Amino acid sequence: MKIPETVIFTKNCLMEYKVSDVKPAVQIHTCRNCKHQFAGKICNQCGEKVFEEKQLTAKHFFHQVIDFFYHWESKVLKTIKLNTFKPGFITKQNLNGIRVPYAKPVQLYLVMSIIFFLGVTKIGSKDYIPTMFDYQYYSLSDYGFLKWAKPADEAIESRIFKMINDKQSEIADGLSKTSTPNSKLDTAGGLWLKSRLVTDSLYITKAQMPVYINNTAGKILNLKFSSSIATYGKSLIFLILPFMAAFIFLLFFKKIKYYGSALTLSVHFMVYNMLVYLVTSAIFYLPIKWFHSNAGSYFMAPFEWIFYNKITEPVSSFVFGQSFEFMHLVFWMPWFFIAFKRLFNTVWWKNLLISWLCSRVFFYLIFGVLKKALITFTIWSMH
Numbered sequence: 001m002k003i004p005e006t007v008i009f010t011k012n013c014l015m016e017y018k019v020s021d022v023k024p025a026v027q028i029h030t031c032r033n034c035k036h037q038f039a040g041k042i043c044n045q046c047g048e049k050v051f052e053e054k055q056l057t058a059k060h061f062f063h064q065v066i067d068f069f070y071h072w073e074s075k076v077l078k079t080i081k082l083n084t085f086k087p088g089f090i091t092k093q094n095l096n097g098i099r100v101p102y103a104k105p106v107q108l109y110l111v112m113s114i115i116f117f118l119g120v121t122k123i124g125s126k127d128y129i130p131t132m133f134d135y136q137y138y139s140l141s142d143y144g145f146l147k148w149a150k151p152a153d154e155a156i157e158s159r160i161f162k163m164i165n166d167k168q169s170e171i172a173d174g175l176s177k178t179s180t181p182n183s184k185l186d187t188a189g190g191l192w193l194k195s196r197l198v199t200d201s202l203y204i205t206k207a208q209m210p211v212y213i214n215n216t217a218g219k220i221l222n223l224k225f226s227s228s229i230a231t232y233g234k235s236l237i238f239l240i241l242p243f244m245a246a247f248i249f250l251l252f253f254k255k256i257k258y259y260g261s262a263l264t265l266s267v268h269f270m271v272y273n274m275l276v277y278l279v280t281s282a283i284f285y286l287p288i289k290w291f292h293s294n295a296g297s298y299f300m301a302p303f304e305w306i307f308y309n310k311i312t313e314p315v316s317s318f319v320f321g322q323s324f325e326f327m328h329l330v331f332w333m334p335w336f337f338i339a340f341k342r343l344f345n346t347v348w349w350k351n352l353l354i355s356w357l358c359s360r361v362f363f364y365l366i367f368g369v370l371k372k373a374l375i376t377f378t379i380w381s382m383h
């Protein structure tokens with residue numbers, strides 16, 4: 001081996017260098033925050049930056065503001081874009097410890113939910129808000145092999161129905177107590193609901209009274225329900241994340257190691273899902289809003305023609321559920337498939353099966369579990 005001229009071996013075999021090879025001594029800073037001594041521009045203990053007096057100028061201040069928004073925004077947008085078009089990529093980077101170039105999962109989730117709710121409000125889509133009687137749909141026993149779960153489903157449904165009924169009679173009781181003072185009822189026990197015009201006024205006889213009170217209670221219940229569920233529906237969707245993550249964790253038990261990794265993947269999937277929902281709602285509702293045209297409904301028509309025509313319908317609904325569910329799977333399955341491939345390098349047929357299973361479980365979690373939980377919680381919390 002040829003030894004370069006500049007390197008001289010001493011007896012102890014230590015290497016010595018010519019003075020010109022030695023780099024200038026690095027400047028050592030003392031961190032103003034944690035008093036740690038370090039070389040470089042950023043404290044390697046707490047992350048504080050080296051302080052210079054010019055940072056106190058107004059110019060620097062404004063520069064920083066613009067920088068913050070620009071970088072932050074471009075970072076979040078870049079992450080959303082990658083997460084949408086390269087499923088699993090951001091998750092993989094995150095799990096491999098490459099995190100600085102992308103928005104953090106929690107940050108990403110929060111920004112996406114803000115975009116989502118501003119978006120759907122602007123578009124006027126209310127599909128994600130359940131109505132009171134949605135509790136009757138998407139039960140476990142709707143899935144062929146889970147028919148035996150019927151008694152459990154019916155028990156849950158009748159519990160919710162009873163809750164709704166009780167709440168309505170509670171309101172009706174309140175109404176009849178406040179409206180029975182004799183001053184309001186005439187001698188025959190009836191009630192005049194007087195309007196400004198006599199022709200618009202309404203007389204309710206004593207016999208009609210219970211029906212009238214019950215109807216009014218129903219209307220009040222509905223109003224109360226829809227005003228509070230809109231708020232809960234918006235804010236509680238993250239509740240399914242831990243369940244989704246638990247399911248993914250179970251599926252990839254050998255490959256994932258940590259539940260937290262499954263949570264990260266679920267958050268990234270949810271961010272994708274919110275974006276898809278927003279875009280598809282825009283395609284569907286904006287033509288109605290702007291041109292009173294339902295052109296947007298033809299967006300999914302090709303799928304309907306192919307998978308839900310007379311011939312294919314039985315097979316499709318066996319594999320993918322009703323067409324409403326299928327329209328979700330169309331967007332979810334490819335994302336899962338690519339993400340799982342990228343993260344776990346699963347064999348294609350296994351991957352296909354797992355992506356399909358995950359999508360169907362996720363659909364059930366949203367429509368079968370979360371919706372019912374939301375309805376129950378909303379009625380329970382009403383007063």
Ligand SMILES: [Zn+2]
Nearest residue numbers: 031034043046
């Ligand atoms: Zn420090």
